Amino acid sequence: MASRVSCFLLAVLFCASCKVITSSDLMCTEKEANRTYNCENLGLREIPDTLPNMTEFLEFGFNFLPTIQNTTFSRLINLVFLDLTRCQINWVHEETFQNHHQLNTIVLTGNPLIFMAETSLNGPKSLKHLFLTQTGISHLEFIPVHNLENLESLHLGSNHISSINLPENFPTQNLKFLDFQNNAIHYISSKAINALEQATDLSLNFNGNDIQGIEPGAFNLKTFQSLNFGGTSNLAVVLKGLQNSTVQSLWLGTFEDTDDQDLTLATFEGLCKMSVESINLQKHHFHGFSSSMFRCFTGLQELDLTATHLHELPSGIEGMNSLKKLVLNANSFAHLCQISAASFPSLTDLYIKGNMKKLDLGARCLEKLEHLRKLDLSHSDIEASDCCDLQLKNLSHLQYLNLSYNEPFGLQDQAFKECPRLELLDLAFTHLHVKAPQSPFQNLHFLQVLNLSHCLLDTSNQHLLAGLPDLRHLNLHRNHFQDGSISKTNLLQAVGSLEILILSSCDLLSIDQQAFHNLGKMRHIDLSHNSLTGDSINALSHLKGLSVNVAANNIRIIPLHLLPTLSQQSTINLSYNPLDCTCSNIHFLTWYKENLHKLEGSEETTCANPPWLRGVKLSDVELSCGMTAVGIFFLIVFVFLLIILLICSVKFLLRWKYQHI
Helix, strand or coil: CHHHHHHHHHHHHHCCEEEECCCCCCCCEEEECCCEEECCCCCCCCCCCCCCCCCCEEECCCCCCCEECCCCCCCCCCCCEEECCCCCCCEECCCCCCCCCCCCEEECCCCCCCEECCCCCCCCCCCCEEECCCCCCCCHHHCCCCCCCCCCEEECCCCCCCCCCCCCCCCCCCCCEEECCCCCCCEECHHHHHCCCCCCCCEEECCCCCCCEECCCCCCCCEEEEEECCCCCCHHHHHHHCCCCEEEEEECCCCCCCCCCCECHHHHHHHHHCEEEEEECCCCCECCCCHHHHCCCCCCCEEECCCCCCCCCCCCCCCCCCCCEEECCCCCCCEHHHHCHHHCCCCCEEECCCCCCCCECCCCCCCCCCCCCEEECCCCCCCEEEECCCCCCCCCCCCEEECCCCCCEEECCCCCCCCCCCCEEECCCCCEEECCCCCCCCCCCCCCEEECCCCCCCCCCCCCCCCCCCCCEEECCCCCCHHHEECCCCHHHHCCCCCEEECCCCCCCEECCCCCCCCCCCCEEECCCCCCCHHHHHHHCCCCCCEEECCCCCCCCCCHHHHHHHHCCCEEECCCCCEECCHHHHHHHHHHHHCHHHEECHHHCEEEECHHHCCCEHHHEEEECCCCHHHHHHHHHHHHHHHHHHHHHHHHHHHHHHHCC
């Protein structure tokens, strides 16, 4: 019994007193002190007094402001950006922004506007962007024209507009982007387009309007940065109406739920009489697809045929020497040679991503593309037992190669010797069988980015990454190391130029202190989602200025001698670790509070132990690991009882001895 009492007294004596410090949350979220605030979806009916007067960027959407006037934002005279999305605004009164001279963006998206005063937008000296999307506008006369001289973009999508005739005296001289998508526009007149003559490099968006007619000559001798007629059922009407115009980018794609006409040779007749650099025809169907279909495409530099249900490109295509970029994503080629690559000798960018059939790379299918710099063959179910010498023949200028998300590849020694100038190689989610003892990448002296995530690599091969003197970014996510440990001698020693290293989800249990000793240039390391303990941080002791991610590991206690290693890094993420919030970890907890500016994921950096603090943020915990007042009291009582017990024991012994003399 005495033993139990003693243990209880000692427990009370030395237990730490813990308390949670909870600060009341601000109503609005501060993104950048005194500049940027988010007050969205808080049910506010006015601007909170807590917002500083110098606020410049304010996101105030999804609140309740049925009427805005010159007093609503009068205090926030430094506003540059104001987002009032879905605030149920009906009325915008006179001079609402009269004191906001720096305001350049106003977002009124999703408000059921009934009235905007003619002078409602007066005040800003350089209003550049106005969003009136989904505001119920049915005619453009509703828009006040005062003070729009500097307007660069006007967003009017998803309204009920049927005519694009701008109000008289509407300033267009600085207009760069005019968005009419998803309205009810079916006819474009010469008058409407002539009103835009002062605009240069203008982009017009008619996506989702199904244009059925364009007045002849409406676009005659007009120049545009881009035109979007997506979702139009009859492209022949559009191309005929655009005759004698110059367009840098023409978007003519359709959508799966659009009942459009098949594209024929006659569809593109109008294209022969205009100048276009880039065309997008995604999701259309071709009828009578032949080499003559490309007769009017000869001036193109970019052609996007994504998801156009193609099985092959016809041979004998002529005059496509200007084409630099060809996109053939989501089609159904069975063999790479079916794209007739020789017809496009000047290609620099080729995309065949997400092919709907198993794609056979064949041999020498791309050898005529000697200028090719970017090649994307990802998500195409490609399988190659011996890659990639013959498949990439004569691609000596290739800089970007994406072979990710494919079937297993077998790699021989110098597998990419045909493209020695590669700067980025992505092999993620492609199982690699390295069939040679030497590195398959050893001739890639210009390679800077290598993605080998989910490749099931043999990481015990210390020569796997040899011959990459300029490699800066290496992703080894989801590859596994022998015994869950990175030893002193490992495959990373060959890539001393690394700046970014991803080792997340590699089932790591430990890292040798010297494992990264050759990686002195590293700026970021991701070790998240492993099973590392605090001792593994010692492997970073020689590195400074790192961004370190060790989230979701098994870190409980970080010893005092490792805190200098953390202090010399730029940012640290310790979230989702089972951290100990007892006095055994007091040095780390103290360091944590002193270095909050370096810590990422602090909301998810919580205690796991003791049980009564589980889930509490580390920044909200205070420990007192010395003696408390209660502890001192019990210490005195304990010592007093001990003395009494000692005296009684001495008396008992003396009496017993005296009685037995």
